[in-house]
Amino acid sequence: MSAPTSGTRPDDARRHNRTALLRRLHVDGPCTRATLATELGLNRSTIKAVVDGLAESGVVTEAVPTQRSGAGRPSLLVLPEPQSAVVLAVDIRVDQVAMAMVGIGGQILGRHSWNLHRTTRLPGEVITHVAESAQLLRDELAVTEQGIGVSVPGVVRRADGWIHEAPNLGWREVALGQRLTSVLGRPAQVGNDAELGALAEHVRGAARDAQDLVYLSADVGVGGGAIAGGRPLRGTGGYVGELGHMLVRPGGRDCFCGAQGCWETEVGEPALCRALGLPEDTPRGVLVAELRGLAATPGRSDLLLGEFSGWLAAGLVTIVNMLAPELVVLGDLFAALPTALVEKVRDDVQRRSLVSRAVGGTRIVMSPLGRDAKLVGAAELAFEPVLGTV
Incomplete structure (x- = not known):
């Protein structure tokens, strides 16, 4: 990601740099300040200011690498703190629903799943169970998600998570995004399961x-x-x-x-x-x-x-x-x-x-990625807006 243009306002530039750095750590993992400066096209003083600010906020830490090479003092690695930004990922399948709390960097902090049958596959039943399981995960992990991503095997309107049709679930015209947002208390983004599988493979597969x-x-x-x-x-x-x-x-x-x-x-x-x-x-x-x-x-x-x-x-x-x-x-x-x-x-x-x-x-x-591909994709869908607000 390139540096902001010269006409960018200072606050916008700082926000841009912060988001770019977090996305780099989230997707590609820990690295040194020097590597961040090179990959993001920023000078070292700017990187220092961004990393120091994120460290003060508890979003990143710095640590000595476990594997050292060469003589001299090793460069510190900048690492994201998984619990500093958490999203809830939900993968609705024909036979099962899988859920996970995922921390920045892609770390799965906790998960829950249950089987679906013909009588428990109704939208209202699934939404109620998702809400109950989300609260269990919050209590168990002592975290609160900042975003929600949902994968569904059907024709999904991305703007609002409207399920036009999910034939294998037997769903038609379901306002899933709106209903989940209402019961979970924060915006839920919904995507087609295969599209989110592609996103997962592109980011982590x-x-x-x-x-x-x-x-x-x-x-x-x-x-x-x-x-x-x-x-x-x-x-x-x-x-x-x-x-x-x-x-x-x-x-x-x-x-x-x-x-x-x-x-x-x-x-x-x-x-x-x-x-x-x-x-x-x-x-x-x-x-x-x-x-x-x-x-x-x-x-x-x-x-x-x-x-x-x-x-x-x-x-x-x-x-x-x-x-x-x-x-x-x-x-x-x-x-x-x-x-x-x-x-x-x-x-x-x-x-x-x-x-x-x-x-x-x-x-x-x-x-x-196996059976987790859509769950990973749902998490990445949720992280897209979250990384700009951490």
Whole structure:
């Protein structure tokens, strides 16, 4: 981030520098004052003033690095104090809600989760349980969140957190942002789960160095989030990412969205269960264990998942041709697929995608964040405004 221009007022310049420094520590971790000066393009006296001010406020501390090299006095590291800025992250899934209090720097201070069933999946039930669990976390950790981020598997209007439709939850026209803000007592920002997965991978996962990427998430449904030129691709009104509902098989299976032949009917969790000869309501843990067992027998993997991998590659070819990402990150159940199958899909995409061949091959990798990706993304969504007010 560049230094403020010469016309900036002193107070605005100080606020800009403070926010830039905090974001650097939050995203990339502890470093020395000299490193901060170099990376932020500020002189040492300015860095000293900002760090000293943050230290006096208890937002950062300085410490001797645990690993020392060379002779002489080591440079002190500037570290963020996790509890000096805390956000509440909420990840609403079809089968579960996960919540965490997250401190600056991305440290998870405490978490809570519970399973959802058909009778407990109603918006009012979920909102009440979120409010109760948030208070339990506050009491247990003796912290109060300064921001709230929420991930939902549906079509979300980012301006106010209005859920137009979340088919796999059975939600339509739910004022989730407004209702959570009312019961939690502070503004709640709501985002599509796959978009927040992309944000998480870009900030803390496999895509930290990528400027153009697509994150694909497979759960009961399939969603996608994109980063273009280092910024989230959000579309009109924030409605974007329903890649699981592109038509791939005309006249195919009925989809939750009301259409037929959507991509998620061929590569979502129920499709994966069918391919493995399991009931469509097989528990997630059993399904993941079955997938991991296939890694030891590639031949069986090809036999059972050959058609599945074909549909996965077909959708990826379309996505790569349309968006031309340098990186595709596979999350949730996609990240549990056998490595050999993912390599086969990668080769198919390279062979069949005009864009992938033109750019020398789009990288396709599995998410290192696992099931926490959307929770991490929800926390980063909440931190965006918070870092400017610490």
